[in-house]
Amino acid sequence: MSETDSAGNGPMVEARGVVRTFRRGRTAVPVLRGLDLRIADGEFLSLMGPSGSGKSTLLNLVAGLDRPNEGEVVVGGAPIHRLSERRLAAWRARNIGFVFQFSNLLAGLTAEKNVALPLLLTSFSGAERKRRVAIALEIVGLSDRARHRPRELSGGEQQRVGIARALVNDPALLVCDEPTGDLDRKTSGEILDLLAALNREQGKTILMVTHDPEAAARGSRTLHMLDGQLSATAEAEAVVA
Numbered sequence: 001m002s003e004t005d006s007a008g009n010g011p012m013v014e015a016r017g018v019v020r021t022f023r024r025g026r027t028a029v030p031v032l033r034g035l036d037l038r039i040a041d042g043e044f045l046s047l048m049g050p051s052g053s054g055k056s057t058l059l060n061l062v063a064g065l066d067r068p069n070e071g072e073v074v075v076g077g078a079p080i081h082r083l084s085e086r087r088l089a090a091w092r093a094r095n096i097g098f099v100f101q102f103s104n105l106l107a108g109l110t111a112e113k114n115v116a117l118p119l120l121l122t123s124f125s126g127a128e129r130k131r132r133v134a135i136a137l138e139i140v141g142l143s144d145r146a147r148h149r150p151r152e153l154s155g156g157e158q159q160r161v162g163i164a165r166a167l168v169n170d171p172a173l174l175v176c177d178e179p180t181g182d183l184d185r186k187t188s189g190e191i192l193d194l195l196a197a198l199n200r201e202q203g204k205t206i207l208m209v210t211h212d213p214e215a216a217a218r219g220s221r222t223l224h225m226l227d228g229q230l231s232a233t234a235e236a237e238a239v240v241a
Contacts, residue, residue: 011074012173012205013039013062018071020057020228031057033228034071044199044206046216049225055209056177058225062207063175064092076172093121097166097204099195101178103158105150112137112146115164122169136164139202140194156187163194167204174198176208180215192218 020032031054039045049055060066061073064080073081076095083091105114112133119129137143140160150158159179166174176195180188196218198204208219216222223230 010041011038012041012043012076013037013207014072014074015058015061015068016072016074018058018061018068018073020054020061020066021069031228032061032068035228035230037223037230039205039207042199042203042205043221044196044219045208046219046222047207047209047225048211048213048216048222053225054228055225059175059177059207059209062173063096063098064088090121093118094169095172097169097171097174099159099163099166099174099176099179101181103150103162105158105161107150110147110149111142111153111161111164114150114161115168118165118169132168132170133164136168137161139167139198140164154187155183156190159183159187159191160194163191163198167198172205174204174206176206178210179208180210180212188212188215 015035015037018032018035018037019030021028021030023029035054035058037058047055047058057066061068062075064075064083067081071081072079078091078095080088080091106117115133115136116129119132122129124132134143134146137146140163142157142160142164145153145157150161153161163179174195179195180191183191192215195206195208199206199220206219208215210216
């Protein structure tokens with residue numbers, strides 16, 4: 001099934017005929033079955049689906065963490081399915097920001113040092129790294145918490161630090177895997193407000209996997225994964241529910 005972008009912009013992400021199969025012993029387990037996807041530059045796409053439907057596999061392919069068995073994955077004009085491991089790692093560091101269900105902060109580091117971690121893979125000077133960290137923390141509203149360690153931060157603040165870390169390289173695409181799955185409803189709303197603002201005000205393209213229909217509704221479009229294919233139909237939504 002082919003899904004095209006609904007916004008008027010060109011694609012940030014384009015997957016064509018993507019097949020991904022895993023092996024369990026001698027058995028081949030198909031996960032993605034000739035999937036097509038387009039995400040417009042500047043779009044906020046929500047992706048829903050039951051466990052095992054292929055959501056995380058698709059996320060990993062778009063983020064350059066995995067490769068398809070067949071088909072093409074082009075992100076920001078780069079055919080990432082063709083890149084060597086070394087070039088793919090460098091591309092990922094420049095172009096992808098990851099936001100996870102758990103903030104995955106290092107307990108012994110302050111917020112600003114956690115945010116700075118992706119910059120260790122770059123050639124930026126110390127002054128430029130410091131500037132970028134300060135900007136990222138300001139964007140998420142935590143400039144006054146820069147010297148605090150994770151244990152001194154609330155769950156929502158920790159997730160904001162995780163988002164700042166995802167932003168520090170000014171990536172073209174934010175890939176969010178259940179970013180509110182470990183938060184209460186109020187804090188979830190605050191994190192979703194922040195993601196929506198990043199999309200609206202910073203022009204960040206966002207691909208977000210979520211099980212929460214209220215979270216999905218924050219996106220400009222919602223697609224549903226089912227048996228390795230994409231759908232925007234109410235029937236797929238009913239299956240997910």
